[in-house]
């Protein structure tokens with residue numbers, strides 16, 4: 070179990086040091102800003118949609134390792150997904166980081182994102198891990214005002 074834990078930490082560290090899809094999209098279909106005052110994490114999510122499908126998703130921001138890694142891995146997981154698929158992934162992710170996942174198949178469906186399951190032991194970090202997702206949902210809904218986890 071400890072080895073597994075270390076492996077998870079490695080993945081999170083890697084993504085926080087070299088975040089994927091860390092760029093602005095000048096011609097994004099929509100974008101949204103998110104803020105987690107508890108930790109000071111700030112993020113902007115850029116979204117390009119083709120109909121109902123996410124063609125491109127990227128982000129920029131400044132935050133702790135968890136929030137950066139979560140945003141990075143989220144962007145990697147969502148390309149080619151429909152809005153509906155994004156919503157169900159978000160629910161799964163939320164259940165996993167808050168320790169509410171009961172379905173045995175959750176890990177399979179979430180794939181690499183299950184590395185964040187360790188966050189459930191640190192309630193304060195849950196908001197760091199979910200900030201990118203809340204912000205993405207705001208972008209999907211074209212909400213202009215900044216999302217705050219408070």
Ligand code: ZN
Pocket residue numbers: 105108109110132133134135136196197
């Ligand atoms: Zn944070």
